[in-house]
Amino acid sequence: MxxxxxxxxxxxxxxxxxxxxxxxxxxxxxxxxxxxxxxxREAFDAPVLQTAATVFVAICVQALPFLVLGVLLSGAIAAFVPARALRRVLPRRDSAAVGVAGMSGVVLAGCECASVPVARRLIGQGVAPAAALAFLLAAPAVNPIVLVSTAVAFPGEPAMVAARFAGSLATALIMGWLWLRWGKLEWIAERALRRLPDTEGRDRWRVFAETARADLVDAAGFLVLGALVAAVFGVVIPGDWFSSLGEQIVLGILVMAVLAVVLSLCSEADAFVAASLSALPLLPRLVFLVVGPAIDAKLFALQAGTFGRAFALRFAPVTFVVAIGCGVAAGLLFLGGVR
Structure with missing residues (x-):
C-alpha cells in the first residue's frame, strides 16, 4: 500500500x-x-443419503460431457463466427428473417447466457430486433448438443427429441413474429440499440478461452443446483406425490413450467434432470424442457440488464405462456397424447 x-x-x-x-x-x-x-462417511451410511448421492452423481456425470461440448462450441462461435455473418444471410423482409434466424439456432449452438449478448450484438449491427429475439430463444434450445443430450437422457423415446425441437422452435418463431407485430423499440433500453464496437482486433483464441471458461463456470453451477434439487426430490418427496401430480395433468404441466423458471438449468443438461423425474408423464417433462431455455430466473435478469426492465417485464411473461402452449401442442402432436 x-x-x-x-x-x-x-x-x-x-x-x-x-x-x-x-x-x-x-x-x-x-x-x-x-x-x-x-x-x-458416517453420515452417508444412511440409505436415503446414499440414494440421493447416487442420483446426484449420476446426473452430473451424464450431463457434464454435453455441457463441456456445449460451452466449447459457444466459445468457438463467439471467437470465430462474427455476428455480422448471420446478418448477411438474413432476408431483408423481417417476417422471413425471423424464420431464418430461428432455424440458424440449429447450427449455431450456445447456452442461454451466451445467446443474450449475441442477440444484443445482432441488434447493435442492424439486425431487426424480431429476428435477433428469435435467435435468442432458438440457439440454446434447438442446437445439436441439446437434441443429442435429450436423446441420451430419454433412451427409447425419440419422439421426445422431435417434440422438444418442434416446441422450442415454435416458441422462438412465434415470439419473433409477435414482436414484429406488437413490439416497440421504446421498450428496449437505448444502450441496447447503440452500435457495438467491432471485436475483430482481439486475439480470437483468447476470446474463445474466456467465453468457454465463463460459460462453463456459470452453467456448471446451475447443473449442480439442478442435480441437487432432483436428488432431493427423489428421496424427500414421496413417489405417490409425483404419481398424483401426473394424474392431474394440467397441474403437473404448470408445476413443471414454474420449476423450469426457478431452477434456471443450462439447456445442455436439463434433459437429465427431467429424465430423473420418471414418476411424471412425458408431457409435463416436455413442457419443462421447452420453458427452461426460453425463460427462467437467470434469463430474466440477463434480459433486464441487457435490454432494460421495460423489455423484460413484457417479453418474459409472454414467452412463458407461449412456451407452455407450444410445449403442450408439440407433446400432443409427437407423443401421441398425454403420457
Missing part, C-alpha cells in the same frame, strides 16, 4: 479491497471435507 493525500489534505492509505472469491470458497470446502471425511 502507498500513502495518498485526499482532497482535504489528510493522508490515508489506498489499496485494493480484499474480497472472497469462489475459488477460495471451493478450496476451503475441500479442506473441510478432507478434515471431516470420517464424519461425512
Amino acid at each position: 502507498e500513502t495518498v493525500v485526499d482532497g482535504t489534505g489528510r493522508a490515508g492509505r489506498s489499496g485494493r479491497r480484499w474480497r472472497i472469491t469462489s475459488m477460495q470458497v471451493l478450496c476451503a470446502l475441500l479442506v473441510l471435507a478432507i478434515l471431516g471425511q470420517d464424519l461425512l
